[in-house]
Amino acid sequence: MIGIFDSGLGGLTAYKELHALLPAGDFVYFGDTGRVPYGSRSREILTRYARQDIRFLLRQGADVILAACGTVSSVVLDDIKSEFSIPLFGVVDASVNAALAATKNEKIGVIGTGATISSGAFAKKIAAANPHAAVTSIACPLFVPLVENGYIGRGCTVTREVAADYLAPLRDEGIDTLILGCTHFPIIADIIGDLLPGVTLVNSGAAAAAEVAAVCGKTSGSGSASFFVSDSPVNFDTVARVFLGGETIRAQKVDIEAY
Amino acid sequence: MIGIFDSGLGGLTAYKELHALLPAGDFVYFGDTGRVPYGSRSREILTRYARQDIRFLLRQGADVILAACGTVSSVVLDDIKSEFSIPLFGVVDASVNAALAATKNEKIGVIGTGATISSGAFAKKIAAANPHAAVTSIACPLFVPLVENGYIGRGCTVTREVAADYLAPLRDEGIDTLILGCTHFPIIADIIGDLLPGVTLVNSGAAAAAEVAAVCGKTSGSGSASFFVSDSPVNFDTVARVFLGGETIRAQKVDIEAY
Numbered sequence: 417m418i419g420i421f422d423s424g425l426g427g428l429t430a431y432k433e434l435h436a437l438l439p440a441g442d443f444v445y446f447g448d449t450g451r452v453p454y455g456s457r458s459r460e461i462l463t464r465y466a467r468q469d470i471r472f473l474l475r476q477g478a479d480v481i482l483a484a485c486g487t488v489s490s491v492v493l494d495d496i497k498s499e500f501s502i503p504l505f506g507v508v509d510a511s512v513n514a515a516l517a518a519t520k521n522e523k524i525g526v527i528g529t530g531a532t533i534s535s536g537a538f539a540k541k542i543a544a545a546n547p548h549a550a551v552t553s554i555a556c557p558l559f560v561p562l563v564e565n566g567y568i569g570r571g572c573t574v575t576r577e578v579a580a581d582y583l584a585p586l587r588d589e590g591i592d593t594l595i596l597g598c599t600h601f602p603i604i605a606d607i608i609g610d611l612l613p614g615v616t617l618v619n620s621g622a623a624a625a626a627e628v629a630a631v632c633g634k635t636s637g638s639g640s641a642s643f644f645v646s647d648s649p650v651n652f653d654t655v656a657r658v659f660l661g662g663e664t665i666r667a668q669k670v671d672i673e674a675y
Numbered sequence: 676m677i678g679i680f681d682s683g684l685g686g687l688t689a690y691k692e693l694h695a696l697l698p699a700g701d702f703v704y705f706g707d708t709g710r711v712p713y714g715s716r717s718r719e720i721l722t723r724y725a726r727q728d729i730r731f732l733l734r735q736g737a738d739v740i741l742a743a744c745g746t747v748s749s750v751v752l753d754d755i756k757s758e759f760s761i762p763l764f765g766v767v768d769a770s771v772n773a774a775l776a777a778t779k780n781e782k783i784g785v786i787g788t789g790a791t792i793s794s795g796a797f798a799k800k801i802a803a804a805n806p807h808a809a810v811t812s813i814a815c816p817l818f819v820p821l822v823e824n825g826y827i828g829r830g831c832t833v834t835r836e837v838a839a840d841y842l843a844p845l846r847d848e849g850i851d852t853l854i855l856g857c858t859h860f861p862i863i864a865d866i867i868g869d870l871l872p873g874v875t876l877v878n879s880g881a882a883a884a885a886e887v888a889a890v891c892g893k894t895s896g897s898g899s900a901s902f903f904v905s906d907s908p909v910n911f912d913t914v915a916r917v918f919l920g921g922e923t924i925r926a927q928k929v930d931i932e933a934y
Contacts, residue, residue: 450720451710458907461709561820567837577833578826648717673932 418632419478421446421469423454424564425652426600427484428659430507430621434482435641437629442637444476448672450646453560454487455529455598462531463492470500471675472644481505482628484621486528486598490537503631510627511595511620512541518616519593522546525586525615526553527608528597529560538597552589556582556601563600564655570606579604583611596620603658643667677891678737680705680728682713684911685819685859686743687918689766689880693741694900696888701896703735707931709905712819713746714788714857721790722751729759730934731903740764741887743880745787745857749796762890769886770854770879771800777875778852781805784845784874785812786867787856788819797856811848815841815860822859823914829865838863842870855879862917902926 418441420431425447435443446469448454454462466488473481482505483489489506497504515524526538533555542551558578562568567575586594592615596602599621609617645652649667656665677700679690684706694702705728707713713721725747732740741764742748748765756763774783785797792814801808817837821827826834845853851874855861858880868876904911908926915924 450716452715456711456906457709458909461906558820558824558826561817565817567817574833574836577836647715647720650717 417442417444417477417479417637418628419444419446419473419476419481420484421448421473421481422485422599423448423487424452425449425655425659426560426598427621428656429599429602430482430484430625432660433622433625434628437625438632440636440639441632442639443641444473444478445641445643446472446670447643447645447667450672453529454485455531455557455560457531459491462488463496466492466496467499468672468675470504472670472672474500474502475675478502480628480632482624483507484599484624486532486620490528490532490535490597505624505628507597507599507620507624508537508541510623511597511618512538512545514618514623515593515595516542516546516549518618519549521590521592522549523589523591524549524551525589525591525594526551526597527556527582527594527601530555530557532597538595550589552586552591554582554585559604560598560600563603563658566658568603568658570610572607575604576607576611579607579611583608587612591615593618641665644670646670646672676701676703676736676738676896677887678703678705678732678735678740679743680707680732680740681744681858682707682746683711683823684708684914684918685822685857686880687915688858688861689741689743689884691919692881692884693887696884697891699895699898700891701898702900703732703737704900704902705731705929706902706904706926709931712788713744714790714816714819716790718750721747722755725751725755726758727931727934729763731929731931733759733761734934735901737761739887739891741883742766743858743883745791745879749787749791749794749856764883764887766856766858766879766883767796767800769882770856770877771797771804773877773882774852774854775801775805775808777877778808780849780851781808782848782850783808783810784848784850784853785810785856786815786841786853786860789814789816791856797854809848811845811850813841813844818863819857819859822862822917825917827862827917829869831866834863835866835870838866838870842867846871850874852877903929905929905931
């Protein structure tokens with residue numbers, strides 16, 4: 417059973433990729449909608465939340481877990497990995513590898529939440545793998561609320577203007593590759609791509625999904641999927657459809673503070 | 676000692692008003708920055724959070740408390756008021772009274788977070804006081820993240836465009852009075868006012884502050900003020916300055932889950 421968690425529903429973009437790669441796999445997804453957003457929280461709080469999220473998925477029977485959350489992957493995952501006996505993946509390593517493979521001019525951009533960018537996790541791992549690479553990292557704290565409130569689609573002038581503010585330094589640096597270091601960001605990849613023509617966008621959730629699928633290659637299950645959230649699942653369907661592109665799913669509520 | 680709490684720092688706008696009215700009063704402020712935002716949470720979670728916030732302020736010695744949070748005031752305050760033996764104020768009653776006093780055409784608008792508007796609290800109290808009043812309520816979920824990320828000021832085209840989307844139905848209805856039912860919203864009152872010319876804006880935090888000051892009229896203390904938050908106070912100063920207009924304050928961290 418493959419466990420996937422995120423601060424909210426952005427991680428469903430990674431679930432969608434992984435499910436496409438492993439259609440016979442069994443999945444359990446947890447979205448921490450009762451404590452979203454993670455991107456503005458401190459390391460201390462994020463560590464507690466990530467441990468609880470992982471313990472919940474273990475209790476559901478997960479034997480491999482993907483932290484489909486750029487913030488958790490960047491800020492706490494390396495510190496707590498050794499506490500658990502199952503393979504625990506984040507979105508940083510796979511997308512760093514994908515970006516290094518894609519770049520030609522060794523100028524790489526990273527965008528993510530405030531906590532992700534403050535952690536410097538992406539930049540450090542890129543530097544460790546290729547000391548010649550120049551990394552420009554920009555926090556984009558409004559992208560998550562804009563996506564969650566439906567300010568998406570190529571014609572959305574509000575998100576386009578916010579994105580133009582955030583992305584201007586990346587254009588000035590002449591990057592040729594950009595890591596979307598938050599699983600919400602692929603939803604507005606069209607707007608980001610328009611503002612950075614010729615730049616290769618690395619979807620961190622998709623890169624991590626490919627890495628997990630490679631490890632789970634021989635796994636075949638019953639093709640089941642269950643979804644859990646930590647606040648009322650009333651509007652879950654509506655928002656989930658944004659991330660899954662039409663598929664309707666049901667979620668159950670869990671008291672995550674009990675884990 | 677006057678206790679004030681909010682989901683985050685928006686309630687500082689109410690603190691500022693109350694402090695101006697009672698400069699010799701003693702204040703303790705709690706901003707639940709570790710669990711912000713409240714506006715998208717369920718009633719069940721909001722009830723737990725509000726009880727903890729109030730218990731924390733009681734422990735600090737508060738003998739009157741203002742829930743300077745439109746969401747808590749709307750969704751849970753009436754249900755839990757009787758559990759506490761001190762006067763407990765919210766922002767709904769005072770701003771409903773102010774709006775009813777201000778309106779001439781009995782067409783009143785209310786804007787707030789998703790949870791505030793779903794609760795119908797403002798609309799119900801207006802209807803109870805004046806069954807002839809027509810109320811139009813609109814959820815404005817992006818205003819809080821826009822304000823917290825500094826997308827403020829008359830020239831901010833992003834916030835102006837989002838506001839134009841949200842406020843169009845209010846203009847169509849011909850309201851003459853609008854309740855700003857969230858303590859973050861006074862920060863963008865200039866943009867809201869430009870889009871609704873001739874409409875009287877009711878600042879719910881200021882209206883509640885006047886109500887609390889009237890009750891505490893004889894209170895005179897040492898003019899102290901202490902500030903607590905539930906996540907790291909590292910960036911507290913920067914954001915607090917947005918709400919207080921220049922004044923620099925320090926905050927301490929509290930483990931709110933322990934209350």
